[in-house]
Amino acid sequence: MLRLTSIFRKSARLISQFIHLRFALAFVIFISFIFTFSFPIQSEVASAASAIPIVTRSSAETYYIQAVNRIRIAHHLKPLMIDDRLNQSANNKNIDMINNNYWDHVSPNQIRFSDFIWNQFPGAVHVGENLARCFNSDSEVMQAFIASPTHYANIIGDYTVMGVSESLDPTNQCSYVTMHFAS
Numbered sequence: 001m002l003r004l005t006s007i008f009r010k011s012a013r014l015i016s017q018f019i020h021l022r023f024a025l026a027f028v029i030f031i032s033f034i035f036t037f038s039f040p041i042q043s044e045v046a047s048a049a050s051a052i053p054i055v056t057r058s059s060a061e062t063y064y065i066q067a068v069n070r071i072r073i074a075h076h077l078k079p080l081m082i083d084d085r086l087n088q089s090a091n092n093k094n095i096d097m098i099n100n101n102y103w104d105h106v107s108p109n110q111i112r113f114s115d116f117i118w119n120q121f122p123g124a125v126h127v128g129e130n131l132a133r134c135f136n137s138d139s140e141v142m143q144a145f146i147a148s149p150t151h152y153a154n155i156i157g158d159y160t161v162m163g164v165s166e167s168l169d170p171t172n173q174c175s176y177v178t179m180h181f182a183s
Helices: 002-051 059-074 084-099 113-120 138-147 149-155
Strands: 127-133 161-169 174-182
Touching: 059 138, 059 149, 059 161, 059 174, 084 113, 084 161, 084 174, 113 127, 113 174, 127 138, 127 149, 138 149, 138 174
Parallel strands: none
Antiparallel strands: 127 174, 161 174
16 A cells, blocks of 8 residues: 555656646747747848838829820820939039039030930930929929920830939029939
């Protein structure tokens, strides 16, 4: 009988240890589960969010792309997409014209508008440029582009993307608008 009681006690201790071990093992698995699935997901979300560039468009840029695309759609043409490389080339052209005091498709140093575009967008095959300066409003600029056959040809031309920049010349408060087109 003593032996049976001893076996029973040992069995009870083993069962108790097993229960505690099982609880400890469940706790470790639970903690592992939390670390495995919560932190990588959070870091993946954080890295995905940081990989998405935040793009803000100026009101002028928004106006011009919408105005150009309204005209294109009226002619049953595909709308153009904004390409930030062309925004940059148009901005570079504005800066160059303001800094070097000219207003032309070719700079005094014989840098063509296409050079500005190809510097930012080397794969462009077909390129175009519209220039305007010293207008009182964006709508006046668009009216001038529409009235000019060569500028209008760019607006309805065989392009897929465009970029635009509006810059203010600090010396005379004159606004420069450059549109770059490419396909």
